[in-house]
Amino acid sequence: MAAFQICAQVWLATSLLADGLAVAGQVAVTTARVLQLAIVLGVGLTAFLAAGMWFGAGVFTSDAAVISAIHKGVPFVAGTQTISTLAFVFDGKWRGLASIRIG
Known part of the structure; x- marks a missing residue:
């Protein structure tokens, strides 16, 4: 559970960083x-998290079992970053278009 929480929080933090591009994407x-x-x-x-979580998992915990579980989560956390970033930008684009049509 500890490894899942660490992976989820790292993924969420980087996803929110990428969500900042969504606002800029609202302008056509x-x-x-x-x-x-x-x-x-x-x-x-993707590259930063793959390397950072693989080699830097010890920053979050010293428990070998948790670090091993984090290593299993690295492909998902790192591998979904490009997809998530594009999804946030498209989401911002559609929100921008919806507000223009409603407004």
Whole structure:
């Protein structure tokens, strides 16, 4: 459970970082550029988290069983970053379009 909580919190923290691009994606002119930035950020977060969680799991705990479980979660936490980043940008884009139509 401890490893799951660590993986979930790391994933959530980086997802909220990526969610900041969603606001910029609401402006139609910037959509292409924001999508490019989202891919770069997602790939960067994937690499950073893959290495960071693999080699830095000891920062969160010294329990060998928890560290081993964290290593099992690394592919999911790191591997979903690009997808999550793009999802947040598209979500922001659709929210922006919806507010224009409603407003």
